[in-house]
Amino acid sequence: MAQIAYKLKYMGHEIVSRWVTESQRSMQDAALMDMTDVKKADTVIVFADSQYFTDAETVPRKLLSCARMSELGAALAYGKRLIVVGGKQNIFTELAVNLDDTESLFQFLALEIVAA
Numbered sequence: 001m002a003q004i005a006y007k008l009k010y011m012g013h014e015i016v017s018r019w020v021t022e023s024q025r026s027m028q029d030a031a032l033m034d035m036t037d038v039k040k041a042d043t044v045i046v047f048a049d050s051q052y053f054t055d056a057e058t059v060p061r062k063l064l065s066c067a068r069m070s071e072l073g074a075a076l077a078y079g080k081r082l083i084v085v086g087g088k089q090n091i092f093t094e095l096a097v098n099l100d101d102t103e104s105l106f107q108f109l110a111l112e113i114v115a116a
Helices: 002-010 027-040 061-065 067-077 091-095 102-115
Strands: 043-047 081-085 097-099
Touching: 002 102, 027 067, 043 067, 067 081, 067 091, 081 102, 097 102
Parallel strands: 043 081, 081 097
Antiparallel strands: none
């Protein structure tokens, strides 16, 4: 995830998700930090499991918290632009820009920069 954040920052995007670079003391601390960051963001990008894990791999426990689904819901509630990368995961992803993979994400954002 840090590599993707670095590339987005290099492209000129501000990364407000502190969990990428900062550790949290507790799940409550992580939740409060994350909701603050979602509220500050212009665009929220949610990544599907398929972008990171194969069927043979074990998903780390901290990713099983449903935080991404909560972020998705908060982004919609706050009126943020929502981009889902790697496949639709629930009915609310129908309200998002859906992209196949991270390379599609970079191309999509690059086209926006050129068009601006």
